[in-house]
């Protein structure tokens with residue numbers, strides 16, 4: 016039996032024929048839809064490099080079976096930019112050097128987009144660190160990452176004090 | 188991953204019938220099961236996806252002041268629920284101390300209750316493990332055992348239950364509602380997980396095909412309100428399993444303890460309710476001496492299962508500190524680092 020699924024991926028409706036129920040969302044995105052932004056780091060839910068949004072919530076794509084996602088709305092890092100304009104979180108990662116090698120970055124960015132939408136961390140750097148703890152960065156760019164999330168959340172909240180730039184406000 | 192069939196039934200009855208077949212397993216959030224299927228520690232032939240079963244995704248008030256939580260409610264949504272935060276803050280603190288934002292969005296109530304041990308030898312199919320393969324012995328027995336039990340273990344199995352959620356649930360006398368081939372029944376959460384004895388492969392009180400449909404938190408536990416805390420000691424401040432944890436709740440009137448609850452995590456194959464410690468606290472003044480005496484009582488029967496004697500003293504200190512935190516009352520807002528020993532002493536210095 017070949018299950019057929021309908022999914023929206025980055026705003027586009029997709030019909031997917033799955034020949035094997037073992038395919039994870041991560042493998043579907045990377046190997047079958049050509050969306051290689053989400054990364055396969057540990058493949059066991061421990062590193063967060065595969066983070067994408069399903070129906071607006073951040074999840075680990077490596078521990079999600081594609082076959083269970085009939086009707087789902089999936090957003091990956093490739094779907095964040097609008098036209099030519101980067102998403103504020105993407106801009107903030109660049110402005111604050113929120114990466115080094117870049118492997119974990121798509122997962123970090125998707126996780127940060129969701130964290131800001133969850134609205135529970137606010138502009139408390141400790142809450143942001145806690146809220147981002149499911150995304151490991153082996154280069155150790157966490158300081159830039161926290162600064163980027165802080166800056167993006169302030170800008171998105173329309174906070175007049177929010178500003179971009181390498182010397183954006185540091186955690187108190 | 189071994190090949191399997193996938194089914195998504197549309198009713199509880201259909202799900203139970205399908206999962207009663209040998210080789211079948213329920214799939215909820217998949218955060219534990221898929222991981223074990225990838226290592227080869229689990230290899231079900233049929234996955235019965237229960238995430239879209241109707242009626243299992245609500246949190247409802249009970250007439251006694253408690254709450255009923257559907258088995259498919261995601262851990263993140265339990266932690267966000269206003270009534271849960273008000274009446275059972277230590278449950279919320281325990282949930283928020285576990286896993287990551289992503290995993291909590293996926294993990295369900297039922298799956299969290301039935302998550303398997305993190306014992307590395309259980310997770311590695313090449314290792315002998317009588318919990319995974321009946322009668323296979325235990326390669327973990329002579330290992331250092333940081334993650335292993337110090338209470339209730341046997342020569343056949345030293346594994347510990349890894350769930351944070353289950354620890355306050357044991358303290359609050361939660362009830363688990365089950366649907367099975369023989370109809371519906373309740374199991375006390377304290378009886379859900381089995382101690383290993385000679386049959387470590389019998390991990391829970393559930394029979395084949397039985398499905399957790401809901402969890403009930405009795406109203407009696409709601410009275411503790413903010414005088415209940417969860418404290419979790421782990422090897423990094425966030426996103427790590429408990430080495431040792433404790434859930435504590437107190438009701439104090441006129442300077443004396445009227446009612447106490449204490450349960451420990453990371454120390455046994457089940458969340459460990461410490462009834463002796465609770466009894467020792469009744470009538471005492473809520474002070475360090477009473478908390479230490481209660482902690483001694485809680486660990487009375489503990490013995491190392493490997494090079495892990497340190498966990499016994501760590502558990503005593505964690506229990507005593509959780510009781511002190513409960514007596515002081517939880518802060519109005521959830522700490523930035525839920526359940527962390529650093530939560531109440533201000534931010535640790537970061538690089």
Ligand SMILES: Cc1cc2nc3c(=O)[nH]c(=O)nc-3n(C[C@H](O)[C@H](O)[C@H](O)COP(=O)(O)OP(=O)(O)OC[C@H]3O[C@@H](n4cnc5c(N)ncnc54)[C@H](O)[C@@H]3O)c2cc1C
Nearest residue numbers: 215216217218219220285286294295297298299301351399
């Ligand atoms: C990297 C990582 C870190 C983690 N850290 C923590 C932590 O710090 N603290 C913590 O407590 N947990 C932690 N977890 C574990 C996590 O909480 C569990 O994996 C999760 O709760 C399992 O829920 P699920 O819905 O995904 O279950 P699944 O993986 O779908 O299922 C788990 C088991 O329960 C069975 N099952 C599921 N639902 C039902 C039901 N309704 N009735 C009967 N059987 C059912 C399944 O057959 C399976 O055997 C971590 C996990 C990972 C991957």
